Amino acid sequence: MDDRQKRVLIARRIAQELADGDVVNLGIGLPTLVGGFIPDGVNVTLQSENGFVGLGPHPAPGEEDDDLVNAGGQPVTILPGGAFFDSADSFAIIRGGHVDVTVLGALEVDARGNLASWMIPGKMVPGMGGAMDLVVGARRVIVGTTHLTKKGEPKLLKKCRLPLTAVEVVDLVVTEMAVIAVEQGTMTLLEKNPNYSVDAIRAATDAHLELSLELRDMDLAGLM
Amino acid sequence: MPKIMSQKEVIAQVQEGSTVMIGGFMTCGTPVNLVRELASRGLHHLTVICNDTGLQGDGIGMLITADAVKRLIASHIGTNPETGKKMIEGKIQVELVPQGTLAERIRCAGAGLGGFLTPTGVGTVVADGKQEMEIDGRRYLLEKALHADVALIKAWKADRKGNLLYRKSARNFNPLMAMAAQTVIVEAEEIVEVGELDPDAVMTPGIFVDFLTKGVSVDG
Secondary structure (H helix, E strand, O other), X not given: OOHHHHHHHHHHHHHOOOOOOOEEEEOOOHHHHHHHHOOOOOOOEEXXXXXXXXXXXXXXXXXXXXOOEOOOOOEOEEEEEEEEOOHHHHHHHHHOOOOOEEEEOOOEEEOOOOEEOOOEOOOEOOOOOOHHHHHHHOOEEEEEOOOEOOOOOEOEEOOOOOOOOEOOOOOEEEOOOEEEEEEOOEEEXXXXXXXXXXXXXXXXXXXXXXXXXXXXXXXXXXOO | OOEEOOHHHHHHHOOOOOEEEEOOEXXXXXXXXXXXHHHOOOOOOEEEEOOEOOEOOEOOHHHHHOOOEEEEEEOEOOOOHHHHHHHHOOOOEEEEOOHHHHHHHHXXXXXXXXXXXXXXXXXOHHHOOOOEEEEOOEEEEEEEOOOEEEXXXXXXXXXXXXXXXXXXXXXXXXHHHOOOEEEEEEEEEEEEOOOOOOOOOOOEOHHHOOEEEEOOOOOO
C-alpha cells in the first residue's frame, strides 16, 4: 500500500464511526480527510476550534475569504445553519462535552489510552494548540495514524515515552493495519487488514493486543 | 468615547516592557496594521499573549522578526519556524498554554475572576508547578487569570462609541482580549456613526474600547 492508499483506508474507516447528528472535530492532516468519506444519510456537524460549527469544504479558487479559515489556517466555507463564536465559547463546547467525537493523529498511544501527540523534546516543539482540550473534553477520542513511525518503530506502546497530551483518553485507534479498541488498560484488535496476519500486527505493536471474539477484516474495497 | 487616531499615533500606548495581547488565529483576525506599526518601534522587551505567532514575517510574525518579543505566551508556534528558532537560541522565553486554557485565562481576567479549574493538562507537563484539586472525583488544574497592559484588537465594524462587530472566524480571541487589558486599541475595517450598529448585534460593548483606528480592509 502506498501512503495515499493508507491514508484513504484510515480516513474512510474512521468515517464509519460517525453517527447521524454527531458534532465532530477533525484535526489537521489525515483526520481532515475523514470529512470526505462520511456515509450518505449520516449528517454530522463539524466544529472548527478557531470559532465555528458548520465547517464546509474548501472554497472554489477565487472565492477564498481571509476571515474564514479552519484551525490549520486554510480557507474554508461555512454551511447554511452554521454559527460563529469566540475562542472561549469554542472551548466551552470542547471541554464541556458537547463534541461527540474528536479525530486526531498521534506520535504514541499506550494501552492505558494515554496519548502523546504534541512534542518531541529537542526536535519538535510546535505547541499543543487545542489538542489537550479536545481529547479531554470530547466524548469519544479516535486516533488515526500509520501503525509505525517513519523509522519503522511501533507507535502503539505499553507505555508512552514522549510528553503526554492527556491521560487515559483514547478510545479507538485506526491504522492501515488494524482497528484497535482501547479500554480499561487493554488494547483489543477489532479488525485487521487482511493483508497482514495477526502475528505481523502483533510484531508491529509494542503493547499487548487482545483479539476480539468477533475479529473481522477491514474493508479494502476500491483501494488495491 | 474612544479616541480615534492613526495607527502610528496610537501605538505609542505600548511601552518597552509592556504586556500586549494580540487577537487573531494564524493571521485571521490579527490587527496587522497595528502589529506592523508596533514592529517598527524598535522595542525588544515586550511580553506578547496571543494564540500563535502567525507565519514567518506575517501577522504577529512581524514582531518575532523585529526581535520585539522577550516573552511569549501562546498555544502554538509551529506555523512560524522563526519563533521556534529564537526560542531554542534563548532569545524568546516561550510559555505554551493549551488553547482553551489560554482563552479562559484571558476571559477570567476580563471577568474579574482569579482563575478557573480545568481538566485540561492533568497528568502532563502543563500541570508542573500548578495546584491540583479533586472535585466530585475528577482532577482539575488551577489556572490563573491572564491580564495585559494593552490589547490590540481587530474588528470588522466599530461605531464611534467603540461598539464592535467581528466578521466570521476573525472573531476568535478578540472579544476576550478586549475585556482583559488596561488599554484597548481597536483596528476596525470600518468606523460608522453612533446608532448605525444594531445593539442586539454588538459583540463587544464600546465601554471596553479606549482607542479606535481605521485599518485597511481584510488583513491588508
